[in-house]
Structures are given as C-alpha cells and as structure tokens.
Amino acid sequence: MEIRAGAGGRDAQDWATMLLRMYLKFCEKKGFKTKILHQSFGEPGSEGRIGTKEVSVLIKGKYAYGFLKRERGAHRLVRTSPFSAQKLRHTSFVSVDVIPVLPKKETKIEIRPDDLKIETFRASGPGGQYVNRRETAVRITHIPTGIVVSCQGERSQAQNRELAEKMLLAKLAKKKEEEEKERLKKIKGEKVVPAWGNQIRSYVFHPYKLVKDHRTGVEVREVEEVLDGELDKFIEAEIKSFNT
Numbered sequence: 001m002e003i004r005a006g007a008g009g010r011d012a013q014d015w016a017t018m019l020l021r022m023y024l025k026f027c028e029k030k031g032f033k034t035k036i037l038h039q040s041f042g043e044p045g046s047e048g049r050i051g052t053k054e055v056s057v058l059i060k061g062k063y064a065y066g067f068l069k070r071e072r073g074a075h076r077l078v079r080t081s082p083f084s085a086q087k088l089r090h091t092s093f094v095s096v097d098v099i100p101v102l103p104k105k106e107t108k109i110e111i112r113p114d115d116l117k118i119e120t121f122r123a124s125g126p127g128g129q130y131v132n133r134r135e136t137a138v139r140i141t142h143i144p145t146g147i148v149v150s151c152q153g154e155r156s157q158a159q160n161r162e163l164a165e166k167m168l169l170a171k172l173a174k175k176k177e178e179e180e181k182e183r184l185k186k187i188k189g190e191k192v193v194p195a196w197g198n199q200i201r202s203y204v205f206h207p208y209k210l211v212k213d214h215r216t217g218v219e220v221r222e223v224e225e226v227l228d229g230e231l232d233k234f235i236e237a238e239i240k241s242f243n244t
Contacts, residue, residue, distance in 0.1 A: 001068065001098050004054040005042075008077075008092030013042040013051025015077045015092040018227060020055055023068075025229025032061030037163060038137075038150040049082070056150070056167065058101075065100045070238040071231075072098050073200035080206045089206055093199075099170045109172050111165075117141040118161070123152035140164045147171050201234070203227070216241050 003019055005012040027034050035058045042051040059068065074093050081090035120135040137152035138160040149171065151164040203223060204210045211220045216237040220226055226234075 001057045001059055001071075001096065002054065003052070003057075004095045004097075005052060006074070006093040006095055008090065010042060010051055010083050011077075011079075011081050011090045012092040012094060013053055014049060014082070015075075016052040016055065016094045017050075018077075019075060019094055019096065020052060020057070022227050022229055022231070023057070023071075026231050027059055027061070027064075027229075029229050030061060030064075030067065032059050032064050034059050035153050037153040037167070058153070058163070065098065066239075067235055069098050069100075070235070070242065071096050071200075076199055076202040078202065078204045078206065099167075099174050101166050101170050102173060109169060109176065111142070111169065111172070115143050117143055120157060136160060138164045140168055142168055142172065145172070145175065147175070213237065 001023060003016050003023075005016040008015065024034055037056040037058050039055040040053040042053055044050045074095050077092045077094070079090065080087050084090065117140070119139045119141075121137045121139065122135055123137040136155060136157045137150065138157060139148065139150045140161075141148045147168060149164045149167040151160040151167065154160045154163065200215055201211065201213050203226070204212075205223060209221055209223045211223055211226045211234075212218070213234050216234070218234055218237045220230075220233060222230070
C-alpha cells in the first residue's frame with residue numbers, strides 16, 4: 001500500500017499520517033503483518049506535529065489484497081485545521097494505492113539492468129534522525145518509465161534492494177495492466193477517468209461528523225471508530241457491489 005499527501009499542505013501530510021494509522025489498525029485487527037518500507041516526512045511545526053509526505057507499507061495476510069484493493073483512490077478530509085490560527089475549515093486530499101506483489105514468473109515482465117538507476121542512502125526518520133548510519137536504504141529508478149521505488153525498512157542493503165525490486169516489478173505490472181485497460185476504453189469510446197480524480201470516500205469532522213463512501217453510499221457517523229480501523233462496513237459493501 002502506498003499513501004501520498006496531495007492538495008492541502010501540512011493538513012494533507014497530517015491526514016496521510018492519520019490514514020496510515022487507520023490502515024495499520026485495520027490490519028492489526030485482521031491479523032495481517034505490516035512493515036513500513038519507506039516513509040518521507042514533512043517539516044515539523046511549532047506544535048510538534050510531523051506529517052507524512054508519502055509512505056509505502058508491505059502487508060501480508062490471508063486475502064489481504066482482496067480486502068484492501070478497493071481502497072485505491074482519493075480520500076478527502078474536511079475538518080477545522082489544527083494548523084490554522086483562525087480555526088478555519090480545511091479540505092485535504094490523500095491518494096491511496098494498493099498493488100499486489102506477484103511472483104516474477106507471473107508478471108511476464110523483463111527488467112534490463114541497464115534500465116535501472118540504483119542509489120543508496122541513509123535511512124532517516126522524523127527530524128532527520130538516522131535509523132541506521134550506514135547507507136542501507138535503496139532507491140531504484142526505472143529509466144524508461146520514470147517509476148521510482150524506495151525501501152529502508154530492512155537492516156541490510158541487500159534486503160532493501162530485494163524488496164525495492166519486488167515493488168518495482170509490481171508497479172510495472174500495474175502500469176501494463178492500466179495501459180491495456182485504457183487502450184480498450186479508447187477502442188470502445190469510453191471516457192478515461194484519471195485515478196487521482198477518483199474520490200472514493202469523504203471523512204467529515206466539521207460542521208458535522210460523517211464518513212461517506214461515494215461508490216456504495218455507505219455512511220457512518222462514528223468517525224473516530226473508522227479512523228481506529230473499523231472499515232468492515234465499507235469494505236464489505238465494496239466487495240458485494242463489485243461482485244454483483
């Protein structure tokens with residue numbers, strides 16, 4: 001799973017951190033194992049809160065991808081901004097992407113070594129504190145497509161590189177699948193909707209409390225419970241609508 005802060009500045013980065021916590025809580029309740037592979041942070045504010053620009057999480061568990069794949073899309077937050085001295089209402093957007101990690105033999109994608117730019121760097125945490133003083137973190141750029149993946153969750157450079165290569169393979173497989181879907185839509189004359197503009201759910205704290213899924217119409221007023229990982233109502237409704 002990849003979570004990226006979008007429009008909304010520091011509020012969006014704070015929202016990305018809240019969503020990360022929500023999904024980690026959901027996975028914990030389902031018995032899924034999670035590992036943060038890479039996380040980049042925003043600048044800390046005067047109140048000490050540090051947001052997330054982007055984060056990649058490896059999730060392992062029975063049917064984990066089946067449960068989470070429909071969480072892909074833009075998540076919208078409406079609240080009174082904790083960063084606004086005037087206590088103004090603020091709208092923030094964060095994108096969530098979910099990609100299955102497939103065995104290499106199933107992807108039918110060949111990656112040429114010459115197409116890769118591999119960099120190493122020191123893994124860091126909030127405020128620039130080093131998790132490891134050696135250059136164990138790995139960043140791989142796939143030159144033909146411009147896709148970039150990073151991994152710093154493991155202790156050794158070799159382990160981080162192996163995981164980064166799996167992430168890259170998964171992203172290339174997804175890109176190939178999306179290109180094929182887009183080609184078929186153009187042939188059929190259908191309008192292609194960009195994924196980022198695909199707002200799937202709104203979480204409203206002000207002027208009322210409500211979480212609404214825009215695809216299924218499911219509404220929940222217990223916003224805090226949802227942010228504590230109670231996502232079953234939304235996910236079950238999505239699974240049912242997808243299979244009908």
